Amino acid sequence: DAGVTQSPTHLIKTRGQQVTLRCSPKSGHDTVSWYQQALGQGPQFIFQYYEEEERQRGNFPDRFSGHQFPNYSSELNVNALLLGDSALYLCASSLIMGTGGDGYTFGSGTRLTVV
Amino acid sequence: AQSVTQLGSHVSVSEGALVLLRCNYSSSVPPYLFWYVQYPNQGLQLLLKYTSAATLVKGINGFEAEFKKSETSFHLTKPSAHMSDAAEYFCAVSIRRALTFGSGTRLQVQP
Numbered sequence: 001d002a003g004v005t006q007s008p009t010h011l012i013k014t015r016g017q018q019v020t021l022r023c024s025p026k027s028g029h030d031t032v033s034w035y036q037q038a039l040g041q042g043p044q045f046i047f048q049y050y051e052e053e054e055r056q057r058g059n060f061p062d063r064f065s066g067h068q069f070p071n072y073s074s075e076l077n078v079n080a081l082l083l084g085d086s087a088l089y090l091c092a093s094s095l096i097m098g099t100g101g102d103g104y105t106f107g108s109g110t111r112l113t114v115v
Numbered sequence: 116a117q118s119v120t121q122l123g124s125h126v127s128v129s130e131g132a133l134v135l136l137r138c139n140y141s142s143s144v145p146p147y148l149f150w151y152v153q154y155p156n157q158g159l160q161l162l163l164k165y166t167s168a169a170t171l172v173k174g175i176n177g178f179e180a181e182f183k184k185s186e187t188s189f190h191l192t193k194p195s196a197h198m199s200d201a202a203e204y205f206c207a208v209s210i211r212r213a214l215t216f217g218s219g220t221r222l223q224v225q226p
Contacts, residue, residue, distance in 0.1 A: 004158075033213060042205050042216035043159070056213050090158055094212065104214060106151075108158040 004107035006091050012113045013081050019112060021076040025093030026105045031055075032074040033104070034066060035090040043090055049074050050096045078112075086114045117142045119206045121217035129225050134178075134193040136220045138206030141187065147209035148189045150180055153219075154202045162204075165189060176200070196224045 005024040013019050025032050031050045035043035045058035049068035068074045072093075078085055088111050092104040122137040140146055147166055151159040163174025170182045180191045189206060201224045206217040 006158075031212070035214075040219075042207075042218050043214070045213045045215065048213055056211060058213070092159075092214070096212070103161055103164070104149075104209075105161075106159040111156075 004091055004093050004105050006089075006107035006110050008110060009108070010111045010113075012115060015081055015083060015114055017081050018077065018079045019081060021078075021089050021091075021110045021112070022073065023076070023091030023093075023107060024073045025091075029093035029095055029105065030072050031094045031096045032068060032072065033092045033094070034074070034076045035092065036060070037088040037090060037109070038084075039087070046076070081114045083114050086112060088112075117146070117208055117210050118215055119148075119208050119217040121204075121206050121220050123220055124218065125221045125223065127223040127225060128196045130198055131195050134191070134196045134200065134222065136191040136204050136206075136222065138180075138189045138191065138217060139187050140189060140206075140208050142208060142210075148180075148182065149207045149209065149214070150174065150178070150189075150191050151205045151207060151216075152202050153205065159205065162191070196222075198224050198226065200224055 007022045033048040034046040037043040046060050047057040048055050052068045063079045065077045088109040090109045091107045094104045119140045149164045150162040162178050163172045165182045173179045178193045204220050207214045
């Protein structure tokens with residue numbers, strides 16, 4: 001049973017550029033959430049997608065946007081990159097019909113470096 | 116606002132010693148609480164979770180945590196530390212199916 005798959009694993013971008021990160025959820029899961037983890041900090045919730053719509057959003061600017069496809073996979077897009085966007089971006093999948101106590105399965109993340 | 120606080124950004128123990136990592140939460144409703152472990156350059160792995168079924172929760176790798184409502188705590192323990200336990204540990208609370216994490220505790224295990 002495949003877990004959560006994220007690509008690419010590492011990425012280097014220049015300030016002002018745009019980036020797209022990809023996530024395939026665990027088999028059977030229908031909800032994808034994205035988190036940003038800056039160095040030395042805990043992950044911060046960016047947003048959550050279900051049925052191809054953004055359902056919840058954390059305290060992140062509109063430069064951060066996403067998409068969910070019919071096969072439940074998801075993309076995270078960041079425009080006008082800033083140095084402060086350098087972080088590990090984690091994708092987590094879950095079941096929307098579960099309770100809030102159900103498991104969230106995390107991928108290994110994409111390490112984004114903005115130079 | 117609901118949140119978690121992890122006391123101690125770094126904890127160092129000797130191999131074979133008790134591991135105690137502290138987590139306090141604030142929540143206006145009965146919370147769902149989690150402990151995750153993160154090894155260098157990797158994602159998060161679920162250690163255990165509290166979902167109101169039992170106050171003492173057993174997880175993987177010999178870890179357990181006790182939910183204490185009166186103290187609003189969910190501390191993580193392991194009777195005997197192993198070198199392979201060295202990692203970053205995060206406590207989290209589930210709010211509307213989104214996780215809010217503490218700032219993490221780095222566990223060092225000395226030989």
